[in-house]
Amino acid sequence: MNIEESMTANVECIDTDSSVYDAIERMVDKRIRSLIIGPPDINSGVITARDVVFKVLARGISPKDTKASEIASKPVVCIDKNAGLIEAATKMEESNVARIFVSDGKKLVGVLSMIDVMESSLILRARGTHAV
Amino acid sequence: MLFKKIISPGKKEQKVLDNLLKHIKLLCSACETFQKAVNSKLMRVVIDLERDGDIVKRQIISDVYDGAFLPYLRPDLCRFTIIIDEVFDLVEDAAFSYIDLKIDESLIDDCIRVARLNCRMSEMLLISLEAMIKGGDLREKALAIRIYEKKVDDIKFDLLKKLRTVKVNSFWEGKDLSDFISSLTSISDIIEDAGDHLQVINVSLR
Numbered sequence: 644m645n646i647e648e649s650m651t652a653n654v655e656c657i658d659t660d661s662s663v664y665d666a667i668e669r670m671v672d673k674r675i676r677s678l679i680i681g682p683p684d685i686n687s688g689v690i691t692a693r694d695v696v697f698k699v700l701a702r703g704i705s706p707k708d709t710k711a712s713e714i715a716s717k718p719v720v721c722i723d724k725n726a727g728l729i730e731a732a733t734k735m736e737e738s739n740v741a742r743i744f745v746s747d748g749k750k751l752v753g754v755l756s757m758i759d760v761m762e763s764s765l766i767l768r769a770r771g772t773h774a775v
Numbered sequence: 776m777l778f779k780k781i782i783s784p785g786k787k788e789q790k791v792l793d794n795l796l797k798h799i800k801l802l803c804s805a806c807e808t809f810q811k812a813v814n815s816k817l818m819r820v821v822i823d824l825e826r827d828g829d830i831v832k833r834q835i836i837s838d839v840y841d842g843a844f845l846p847y848l849r850p851d852l853c854r855f856t857i858i859i860d861e862v863f864d865l866v867e868d869a870a871f872s873y874i875d876l877k878i879d880e881s882l883i884d885d886c887i888r889v890a891r892l893n894c895r896m897s898e899m900l901l902i903s904l905e906a907m908i909k910g911g912d913l914r915e916k917a918l919a920i921r922i923y924e925k926k927v928d929d930i931k932f933d934l935l936k937k938l939r940t941v942k943v944n945s946f947w948e949g950k951d952l953s954d955f956i957s958s959l960t961s962i963s964d965i966i967e968d969a970g971d972h973l974q975v976i977n978v979s980l981r
Contacts, residue, residue, distance in 0.1 A: 769919035
């Protein structure tokens with residue numbers, strides 16, 4: 644089982660000039676925790692729920708007056724779609740992130756979260772192929 | 776080993792067990808063919824496999840009521856077979872709707888993903904049945920089936936949202952598309968039911 648089979652295939656993006664408020668709205672609406680700023684590309688930035696809460700809300704800064712790109716992390720932590728789950732889990736640990744973007748060349752094609760890794764490891768156990 | 780302890784592994788029982796495995800293997804083939812057929816012209820093969828599945832289902836039910844297994848196990852084994860048959864029906868319905876259908880570009884990737892997950896679920900069901908026959912634990916397998924089902928549910932949510940934005944040219948085109956998505960995304964629910972029923976059979980053997 645490779646990453647492509649375990650990931651969530653939708654990569655949600657917002658425009659580079661969007662505000663943090665726009666990002667919050669989109670995350671809540673889509674029930675997701677991270678958004679790519681700009682096109683789904685490995686050179687784009689990413690804004691997470693953690694960034695919003697710690698860098699904006701907790702500091703009393705107005706989300707409507709702050710651009711999402713100002714608090715985004717760049718470049719995104721990503722891994723090739725043909726990589727294995729162990730490699731992905733290791734990269735998550737090294738980068739201290741809860742989800743990692745999946746790339747096909749320069750294009751981002753999905754997101755792999757810790758839950759996805761755990762679920763995939765359970766499936767592999769059930770199939771009798773322990774990979775994680 | 777439980778199965779072996781409870782039933783004397785006579786010819787009739789062995790025939791039913793072989794046919795149960797054959798039934799689910801046919802389902803795996805149908806799901807796999809369906810997955811490959813999205814983007815090709817293999818759908819008629821799926822319909823043929825459903826007919827083969829029907830034959831195996833009749834044989835299992837007939838053999839069970841001809842005296843295979845203890846009487847208390849017979850209704851559950853038949854119910855399990857009928858649930859598998861319901862999955863076959865849904866795969867066939869999806870294949871029928873698909874034959875003259877042009878699927879919008881925005882939906883195709885999600886449809887392929889659901890078809891692939893359905894395929895994996897049917898394989899997991901086969902692994903579960905094999906484990907039960909050998910007396911193994913089904914807990915991990917049942918969990919894997921539930922994980923797959925949740926993944927399909929997540930895609931279904933997006934798919935239905937996208938579906939509402941797709942422009943259709945006639946009532947029948949819209950109906951076919953709606954029926955196709957409905958059948959495709961319901962397959963996982965019934966496979967999950969089959970997995971749950973297998974658990975019930977396994978528990979009743981203790």
